[in-house]
Amino acid sequence: MTDYIHRPPDSPAVVRPRGGANAVEPLATLLEDLMPDGSWACSAAHWDEFAGPGWRVLAAVSWGADPTDPRLQAASRRLLDEAPGSGGFAPRDGGDPVPRLTARMLQALARLGWCRHSRFLEALAWLDEAAPRAGDGGWLQAGSEGGGLGCAVTPVALLDALTACGATNRKALRDRTVGAVCAALAGGGDELMLLGYPNFDRTDAAEALAVLARADAAYDPVMLAALTQLQQLQLEGGRWARGVGVPPSLPLGDRPQVGALSKWITLEAAAAILYYAVDAGLPRMFPKRPN
Numbered sequence: 001m002t003d004y005i006h007r008p009p010d011s012p013a014v015v016r017p018r019g020g021a022n023a024v025e026p027l028a029t030l031l032e033d034l035m036p037d038g039s040w041a042c043s044a045a046h047w048d049e050f051a052g053p054g055w056r057v058l059a060a061v062s063w064g065a066d067p068t069d070p071r072l073q074a075a076s077r078r079l080l081d082e083a084p085g086s087g088g089f090a091p092r093d094g095g096d097p098v099p100r101l102t103a104r105m106l107q108a109l110a111r112l113g114w115c116r117h118s119r120f121l122e123a124l125a126w127l128d129e130a131a132p133r134a135g136d137g138g139w140l141q142a143g144s145e146g147g148g149l150g151c152a153v154t155p156v157a158l159l160d161a162l163t164a165c166g167a168t169n170r171k172a173l174r175d176r177t178v179g180a181v182c183a184a185l186a187g188g189g190d191e192l193m194l195l196g197y198p199n200f201d202r203t204d205a206a207e208a209l210a211v212l213a214r215a216d217a218a219y220d221p222v223m224l225a226a227l228t229q230l231q232q233l234q235l236e237g238g239r240w241a242r243g244v245g246v247p248p249s250l251p252l253g254d255r256p257q258v259g260a261l262s263k264w265i266t267l268e269a270a271a272a273i274l275y276y277a278v279d280a281g282l283p284r285m286f287p288k289r290p291n
Contacts (some may be wrong), residue, residue, distance in 0.1 A: 001013050001014045001017075002014060003210070003213075003214070003267060003268075003271040004270075004271060004274075018064065018066050018067075019066055019068075020066075021063075021064045021065055021066050022065055022066050022069055025253070025254070026063055026252050026253075026255075027060060027063050027064070027065050029251070029252050029253045030056065030059060030060055030063070030250075030251065030252060031060060031065070031069075031071065031072075033056075033251060034056075034060075034071045034072070034075060035071065036070065036071055036074065037074055038071060038072075038073075038074025038075035038076070038077060038078040039053075039075075039078065040053050040056060040075070042251070045092065046079070046082070046083050046084065047083075047089075047091045047092070047101065048249075049200075049201075049247065049249055050200055050247040050249050050250045051249045051250060051251060053075065053078070053079065054079060054083060054089075054101075054105060055200060055250070056075075056250075056251075057072065057075050057076065057079060057108050057112075058104055058105070058107070058108040058198065058200065059198055059200075059250060060072060061107075061108040061111045061112060062108075062197070062198035062264075063198070063264070067111060067112045067113060072112060073112065076108075076109055076112050076114055079105065079109070080109070080114065080117055080119040080120065081119070083105070085097040085102070085123075087122060087123065087125075087126030087130055088101070088102035088123050088126040088127060088131060089101050089102045089105050089123060097123075097126060097131070098142060099127060099131045099132065099139040099140065099142075099151060099154040100139075100142070100151050100153040100154045100157070100201060101201075102123050102126065102127055102131070102154075103127060103139075103153065103154045103155075103156075103157035103158040103161065104153070104157045104200070104201075105123070106120060106123055106124060106127075106157070106158065106161040107157040107158070107160045107161045107164075109161075110160070110161040110162075110164035110165050111164050115164070115165035115166075115167075124161075127139070127154070127158060128170075128173050131154075134149060134150035134151070134180075135149075135150070136150045136179075136180065136183045137176055137179055137180060137183075138150040138151065138154065138155050138176070138177075138179070138180030138183060138184070139151045139154040139155065139180065150180060150183055150184060150187075151184075152181075152184035152188060152192070152203050152208070153199075153201060153202060153203045154180070155177045155178075155180035155181045155184065156181055156184070156203045156207055156208045156211050157203075158177050159174070159177040159178060159181055159211050159212070159215050159217075160211045160214065160215075162174050162177065162215070163211070163214050163215045174215070178212065178215065178217045181208050181211065181212055181217075182212075182220045182222050182223065183222075184203075184208060185205065185208055185209070185222060185223055185225075185226045186222040186225075188205065188208075188226070191204075192204050192205040192208070192226065193205055193229055193230070193233065193243065194243035194244050195233070195240060195241075195242060195243045195244065195262070195265045195269070196242060196243060196244030196245070196246075196265075197242075197262060197264040197265050197268070198246075198264075199244075200247065202244070204243075204244075205226045205229065205230050206230060206240070206265055206268040206269040206272060207268055208226070209223065209226060209227065209230065209268075209269075209272035209273075209276070210267075210268035210269070210271050210272045212272070213271055213272050213275035213276065214271075219276050219279035219280060223276060223280065224280050227272070227273060227276055227277075227280050227282060228280075228282070230269055230272070230273065231273055231282060231283075231285065233269070234269070234285065235261070238266070238270070238285065239261045239262075239263075239266045240261070240262060240265045240266045240269045240270075241259055241260060241261050241262060241265070242256060242257070242258050242259060242260050242261075242262050242265065243258065244258065245257055245258045270285070273285060
């Protein structure tokens with residue numbers, strides 16, 4: 001409703017189905033461990049891969065959880081109050097903040113309506129002003145201090161957060177973020193064509209292009225190669241399949257395997273291609289009649 005028909009997130013046509021999302025899989029199993037006070041029935045630290053509370057909130061939001069769920073709101077408040085880090089979010093107490101972790105958390109919190117919280121704004125300011133900067137103007141990839149390689153995850157997640165917040169007063173940051181996403185697409189290689197959902201500490205071409213489309217970012221010729229490759233991954237019947245599985249440490253029941261058709265990846269890929277198809281001169285999405 002929001003990506004294809006462009007209904008506002010608060011319209012009845014969106015609110016009604018979203019209200020029942022938490023009762024269906026994979027959200028039903030994931031949220032079984034979420035208590036009314038926002039704690040999780042587990043002993044994992046905030047950012048234990050990928051069973052910690054921070055990743056669980058991100059997974060729930062990515063899979064379309066109802067943002068008005070009081071448990072999710074309580075879990076968000078706990079993260080804002082308790083998650084380690086000064087400025088940005090850090091993976092452990094006493095650790096340095098990490099750009100991609102901070103951006104992913106802001107992405108989830110923005111969709112849950114926390115854009116004006118002081119901790120949210122503090123982390124956003126850290127990404128804007130103090131986080132390690134890459135040579136292309138984006139954010140430094142962890143472990144590449146000497147090479148200055150840009151991180152693809154940080155700008156993708158941050159742009160989605162800015163879009164969810166309607167941050168019209170942060171044009172410079174938005175422009176920098178769009179530029180960094182385009183730079184990531186231009187230099188991403190085959191890794192970006194391994195499609196997954198949700199992506200957590202990685203990203204891919206479907207997510208990056210869908211985030212650009214939701215942000216109404218103008219077409220840039222550097223997008224063409226990624227758009228073309230993404231379209232070529234479309235299977236007969238119009239669907240896309242997983243190239244990356246759901247992390248086994250995420251507490252779920254039945255989990256989709258690599259190669260399984262994915263409605264979520266199809267949603268992102270199709271929304272991105274439809275948005276940029278005319279400007280990019282892409283062929284029709286079904287060059288052969290589906291069986």
